Amino acid sequence: QVQLQESGPGLVKPSETLSLTCTVSGGSISTYYWSWIRQPPGKGLEWIGYIYYTGSTNYNPSLKSRVTISVGTSRDELSLKLTSVTAADTAVYYCARALYLSGYWSLDYWGQGTLVTVSS
Amino acid sequence: AIQMTQSPSSLSASVGDRVTITCRASQVIRNDLGWYQQKPGKAPKLLIYAASNLQSGVPSRFSGSGSGTDFTLTISSLQPEDFATYYCLQDYNYPWTFGQGTKVEIK
Numbered sequence: 001q002v003q004l005q006e007s008g009p010g011l012v013k014p015s016e017t018l019s020l021t022c023t024v025s026g027g028s029i030s031t032y033y034w035s036w037i038r039q040p041p042g043k044g045l046e047w048i049g050y051i052y053y054t055g056s057t058n059y060n061p062s063l064k065s066r067v068t069i070s071v072g073t074s075r076d077e078l079s080l081k082l083t084s085v086t087a088a089d090t091a092v093y094y095c096a097r098a099l100y101l102s103g104y105w106s107l108d109y110w111g112q113g114t115l116v117t118v119s120s
Numbered sequence: 121a122i123q124m125t126q127s128p129s130s131l132s133a134s135v136g137d138r139v140t141i142t143c144r145a146s147q148v149i150r151n152d153l154g155w156y157q158q159k160p161g162k163a164p165k166l167l168i169y170a171a172s173n174l175q176s177g178v179p180s181r182f183s184g185s186g187s188g189t190d191f192t193l194t195i196s197s198l199q200p201e202d203f204a205t206y207y208c209l210q211d212y213n214y215p216w217t218f219g220q221g222t223k224v225e226i227k
């Protein structure tokens with residue numbers, strides 16, 4: 001059973017960089033895509049982007065200038081970095097496995113999410 | 121970006137009711153659409169992928185249909201554990217975009 005766990009600081013100051021890690025257990029990062037999604041408190045879901053295990057990425061244009069998704073050195077970790085954060089970046093951040101099978105996508109495994117608050 | 125519009129935004133229903141939620145895309149997305157269920161304080165859970173394919177382990181009372189721009193999620197007989205918010209997600213092109221959500225509440 002694949003499990004994902006997000007971790008990182010729960011509080012980030014405005015203009016600083018948000019950094020989160022997603023640890024994957026029960027399976028390998030290899031041969032899959034891995035996505036980040038966020039949800040501001042009380043609001044809907046926003047797709048941030050994804051990374052293939054080889055390192056190729058695809059980002060939401062609304063965040064592209066500020067976001068970096070990478071595979072960790074341990075090979076069972078993914079990371080998300082979002083620079084120059086503002087209060088609008090306050091959200092629960094989720095990592096999820098993006099399965100591409102028979103020409104179709106699905107986000108089939110999700111982490112529990114981690115709340116990041118941007119405040120001084 | 122493709123806009124996904126769900127309706128209704130919320131609904132009240134009773135256990136045993138048949139519930140239908142719709143999602144409309146601002147352009148044709150073939151059948152590249154998924155449905156996700158989210159309970160308070162929890163991560164979303166995949167119900168349906170490719171518009172009509174039931175994810176493994178999801179009860180058969182959930183079904184999806186549609187193609188092109190109009191899609192439907194149906195719960196044939198609402199159960200107590202189905203009270204949640206439901207989101208559609210188009211993965212036809214980038215950026216992937218979610219509908220605004222439909223909250224299913226107890227009548």
